[in-house]
Amino acid sequence: MITVENLTKTFPGSTGQVRALDGVNLDVAAGTVLGVVGPSGAGKSTLARCVALLERPDSGAIRVDGTDLVSLDGTALRAARRRIGVVPQGDSLLRQRTAAGNVALPLEAAGVAGPQRRSRVAELLDLVGLTDKAGSYPDQLSGGQRQRVAVARALAASPSVLLADEPTSALDPDTTGSVLTVLDRARAELGVTVLVVTHDMGVVRRICDDVAVLEGGRVVEHGKVLDLVSDAASRTAASLLPAVDQNPGAEAAFDRVADVVLVGFAAVGALLPEATSRFGVDLNLLGGGLTRLGETPVARFRVGLKGERADSALEWISEAGGSVRRTLAGPQGVAA
Template structure:
C-alpha cells in the first residue's frame, strides 16, 4: 500500500516560489492500479518523483507498506529505492544496449550473478511479449516496444511499486493498448502496486482501479473509479462516461412524466434493468441520450431517460433499490418542471 500524507513541495522559478504540491494526501491499496490525472502543471509528475524518491518533499510522509520513505537515509534509503520501479517519461533506453541488455541494467547494478540475470531477463521479456526481441537494439524497435522494454527494466529488481510517468505519450491507440496490457499484467501476475501519471483518460478507463485528480498541486477527487463515476457532479464521471446530451443537463423532456439521468454498473444492470423496470411497472421508457462504455472489464452505462406512466416514480425507486444511480428531474406531462 502507498500512503501519501500532507505532502508539500515547492520550487524556485523566475525569482518566485511555485508550490507544486500543496498538502497532497491519498492512498493506493496494494496490488491496485491508480491513475493520477490532471492538467499540465497540476503536480502529477512532481508527485510521482517524490514517491519514487527522486525528489525530496518539503514536508509530509510517503509510506510504502507502512515505512515512511521520507525519513530514510543512507543504506535504508537505497534499499527502499530498489522497491520502487520507475518508467520515466519519454524514451529512456540506452541505444548501445540490446533490449535484454537494457533490462539487465538494474540487475548488474545490484551485482546479481550472470545466470540469475539471464533467467530474470528471459522472464520479463516473456511478460512483456518480446522474447523474440532480446538481441535487438532500441532503434530497431517501435515506440511501443521500447516502452514495454522500459517497463520490463523497471520490474527487473522485483519492486513492490511501479511508477509510470505518461507511459503512453505519443503512442497510437493500438500501441497504447499493448503498453497498458503490460502494466495490467504487472499488477495481476506480479502483485505490483502501479501508479500511472497520465493526461489520457483512456488510460484510466482501460486499467485503473483507483484515480486521483490533481489541480494546482491539490487532490480534488480521489477514490475507486467505479464509485466515483456514480457520484453526481464527479469530474471523473464527466470525463469517463458518455454525455447524455450536448449540454449535459437534465432539462425537462416534453411528454414525459419523469426525466432522469441513470448510471448502471455491471453486466446485469446494463443488459436488463431498464427494460425490466418498464415492463414491471407498465411505463413507457425512452432513451433520450447517453451510451455504454467499459471501465476495465466492467461495462458502465449512462443514459438520460424519459418515463411516461402513472407508476414512473415507482419504476425509478425500484431501479435505485437495485443499485442504479439516479439523478432525476420530475416534470409534468406537458413538459413544465414540477414545483
C-alpha cells in the same frame, strides 16, 4: 501499500515559490492500479517523483509497506528505492545496449550473478512479449516496444511498486494498448502496485482500479473508478462516461426525465426493462450510451418516463443499485 500524508512540494519560480503539491493525501491498496490524472501543471509528475524519492518533498510522509521513505537516508533509502520501479516519461533506453542489456542494467548494479541475471531478463522479456527482440537495439524497436522494454527494466529488481509517468504519451492507439496490457500483467501476474501518471482518461478506462484527480497541486477527487462513475456529478464520470446531449424539446414530452448510471452486466442488461414492466411505465432512451471500464460494462442514459408511477420506477432503479439524477425542475429535480 502506499500512503501519502499531507505532502507538499515547492519550486522556485520567476515571481516566487511555486507550490507544485499542496497537502496531498492518498491511499493506494496493494495490487491495484491507480491513475493520477489532471491538467498540465497539476502536479502529477511531481507526485510520482516524490513517491519514488527522486524529489524530496518539503513536508509530509510517504509510506510504502508502512515505512516512511521521507525519513530515510543513506543505505536505508537506497534499499527502499529498489522496491520502487520507475518508468520515466519519454524514451529512456541506452542506445548502445540491446533490449536484454537494458533490462539487465539494474541487476548488474545490484551485483546479481550472470546465470541468475540472464534468467530474470528472459522472464521479463517474456512478460512484455519481446522475447524475440532480446538482441535488438533501441533504434531497431518501435516506440511501443521501447516502452515495454522500459517497463521490463523497471521490474528487474522485483519491486513492490511500479511508477509509470505518461507511459503512453505520443503512442498510437494499438501501441498504447500493448503497453497498458504489460502494465496490467505486471499487476496481475507479479502482484505489483502500479501508479500511472497520465493525461489520457483512456488509460484510466482500460486498466485503473482507482483514480486520483489533481488540480493546482491538490487532490480534488479520489476513489475507486466504479464508485466515482456512479456519481453522475463527479469529474471522473464526466470524463469516462458517454456524453448526454441536451434536447429540451424531446424531454418536455415526458412526465419525468433522469440521467441513470448502471454498472455491471446485470444492471446494464436488466434494470431498465424490469422497471418498465414492474411499474407499468413507458421508458424511452433519450441519449447516452455504453462503455467499458476494465472488464465491467457501464452505461449512462438519459431516460424519459411516462406514467403515473414514474417516480416509483426511478426510486426502484436507485434502490436496485442504479445511480439516478433527475434533470428537470420541479419534483424531479431531487435525486432519487
